[in-house]
Amino acid sequence: MTDDDSNTSTDGGDSSAVPDDSDVGTSTTEESRVSTDDSASTGTDASESTDAATDEGEVQTSESEKTAPDDGDSPPEAEGSSLSGGVDAGVDTDTQGRSVDGFSGGVDLEDLDLDDADDEEADEASRGLFDDLLEGEPIFENKEVLRPSYTPRKLPHREEQINNMATILVTALRGETPSNILIYGKTGTGKTASAKFVSEELETTSEKYEVPCEVEYINCEVTDTQYRVLAQLANKFIEKNEAYIERRLDELDDLRDDAAADPAVLDDTEFDSVAAVETRIRDLEDDLEEFEPVPMTGWPTDRVYSTFFDAVDYHERVVVIMLDEIDKLVEKSGDDTLYNLSRMNSELENSRVSIMGISNDLKFTDFLDPRVKSSLGEEEIVFPPYDATQLRDILQHRSEISFKPDTLSDDVIPLCAAFAAQEHGDARRALDLLRTAGELAERDRTETVEEKHVRHAQEKIELDRVVEVVRTLPTQSKLVLYATILLEENGVHNINTGEVFNIYKRLCQEIDADVLTQRRVTDLISELDMLGIVNAVVVSKGRYGRTKEISLSVPLDETEAVLLSDSRVGEVEEAQPFVQARFDN
Numbered sequence: 001m002t003d004d005d006s007n008t009s010t011d012g013g014d015s016s017a018v019p020d021d022s023d024v025g026t027s028t029t030e031e032s033r034v035s036t037d038d039s040a041s042t043g044t045d046a047s048e049s050t051d052a053a054t055d056e057g058e059v060q061t062s063e064s065e066k067t068a069p070d071d072g073d074s075p076p077e078a079e080g081s082s083l084s085g086g087v088d089a090g091v092d093t094d095t096q097g098r099s100v101d102g103f104s105g106g107v108d109l110e111d112l113d114l115d116d117a118d119d120e121e122a123d124e125a126s127r128g129l130f131d132d133l134l135e136g137e138p139i140f141e142n143k144e145v146l147r148p149s150y151t152p153r154k155l156p157h158r159e160e161q162i163n164n165m166a167t168i169l170v171t172a173l174r175g176e177t178p179s180n181i182l183i184y185g186k187t188g189t190g191k192t193a194s195a196k197f198v199s200e201e202l203e204t205t206s207e208k209y210e211v212p213c214e215v216e217y218i219n220c221e222v223t224d225t226q227y228r229v230l231a232q233l234a235n236k237f238i239e240k241n242e243a244y245i246e247r248r249l250d251e252l253d254d255l256r257d258d259a260a261a262d263p264a265v266l267d268d269t270e271f272d273s274v275a276a277v278e279t280r281i282r283d284l285e286d287d288l289e290e291f292e293p294v295p296m297t298g299w300p301t302d303r304v305y306s307t308f309f310d311a312v313d314y315h316e317r318v319v320v321i322m323l324d325e326i327d328k329l330v331e332k333s334g335d336d337t338l339y340n341l342s343r344m345n346s347e348l349e350n351s352r353v354s355i356m357g358i359s360n361d362l363k364f365t366d367f368l369d370p371r372v373k374s375s376l377g378e379e380e381i382v383f384p385p386y387d388a389t390q391l392r393d394i395l396q397h398r399s400e401i402s403f404k405p406d407t408l409s410d411d412v413i414p415l416c417a418a419f420a421a422q423e424h425g426d427a428r429r430a431l432d433l434l435r436t437a438g439e440l441a442e443r444d445r446t447e448t449v450e451e452k453h454v455r456h457a458q459e460k461i462e463l464d465r466v467v468e469v470v471r472t473l474p475t476q477s478k479l480v481l482y483a484t485i486l487l488e489e490n491g492v493h494n495i496n497t498g499e500v501f502n503i504y505k506r507l508c509q510e511i512d513a514d515v516l517t518q519r520r521v522t523d524l525i526s527e528l529d530m531l532g533i534v535n536a537v538v539v540s541k542g543r544y545g546r547t548k549e550i551s552l553s554v555p556l557d558e559t560e561a562v563l564l565s566d567s568r569v570g571e572v573e574e575a576q577p578f579v580q581a582r583f584d585n
Helices: 003-011 021-026 028-040 046-070 076-081 109-125 131-135 159-174 191-208 226-261 274-290 301-312 326-333 336-346 370-376 388-402 412-423 427-443 451-471 475-489 497-511 518-530 556-564
Strands: 181-185 213-219 317-324 351-359 379-383 534-540 546-552
Touching (some): 159 191, 159 379, 213 226, 226 301, 226 317, 226 336, 317 326, 326 351, 336 351, 336 370, 388 427, 475 518, 475 546, 475 556, 518 534
Parallel strands (some): 181 379
Antiparallel strands (some): 534 546
16 A cells, blocks of 8 residues: 555544554554555545544454464564553553553552442441440330320220220210210320220221221320310311312212113102202302311411311211320319310201210319319229239230340349339330330440349439429429439438528529529428429427428439539539538437
């Protein structure tokens, strides 16, 4: 091939197809062969020349890599560019000083693993706070089973009370009004869990027999005013009415379409024509637009009650309103709400309402209006406290669901039951104790829950209770308690009321608080004694009279920390107690 032919084929191609100097020097023989073939192709246009030149560059490169090791006539540059050449891994330039990539020469494979090592270091650095904690094997299968909000499918040792409730409420499934029920019992005796269990069974059975029966639950410790109770009930029934109307509209739309094709389908319905169906559809659509939710504030109470009344009576059904902590509602708002709810059946046309009240206070009905009391307390059910054996059965049943197999030692459940039974048979306390013991075992990264975890959990729960009680004390009670703590910190034992009063006065002066009389401070000490924070015993001092000897019943350091977290008590900087003359026997 002539030089002109070579230049022509090169110039006619794209600049990206021009091989670099190393490629040209690598295989001269192959270039000549390809160029000769290109010269033999006459009548080729510019685009064909471009394609040929591009192909030429690709062929030269591939053929160079294949033939260079065996070609003894190859220039020295070919040896440096070959994959099998003897270039060290550390060489970064070719013979003309240009940089070459790592894959154009002999490269040590270990150099290619540097990024992997960096990735491993990055993974170690990116490990977060919770990664190590998640590596431990969890003890719980389902921790929610041990919480008060869980409603079990079986309630041991409450069969009698459950059957009593079911016997009373079964009339709702016949379309009749059930008697109102008042449920009494101390905290943790299964009142709410049993009532919710019966309510769920009632709604399930009503769906089975296609009887409209609904249960609405209100926690009166949270919703503690007449306005809020009525507003919450009204909004719940408005939502259910909207869902009822939408279902009914779907049914009527299908009926209208079927009746348009075959009027005979209306024979077994309340409608005598397609026009009657369409009229009913328009009425339901108007009702759907008229529903207005009750705001949480701003309306007159009578308007809220009227909205609630209309929502309940919109269609035929039996409604059971469950008022948990009903005594809190009466204490905060009086008995007006209960009076209205218990008397509304005489005005309802389509629906019927029954009330189920749950209370920890056995005497709260003593403060009710006689008319409310007579209508509300038609049926009364008392839940007695659990004993240790019953608590053990409850914990055993829950632990089978909540914990993984073989994670509880044999003495854990009996110990939890014994601790809870010592107080007043509180199943909620027993469940909290078992759950807390499991959480402590998980934090220790142990595979089983042991007796030590239960005892630690008992101390933790007791401390949490004390902290909550102290934190919610009035400021004056906190100052009296802090005066007692300061005396104990300075080595004073068998503290009497006069000593506490002297320190209390100094504390009041330091934070500019009103100073109560010593008689009132004595009453505050009695209240702290009733809460179990201090132990106050009246002792005789002979001719000096009687006084109260006071000692702390709670951990000193933790209690002091809670007191000082109060913004006012925390203003006390340094108060050294002044101990008056002691009158010891």
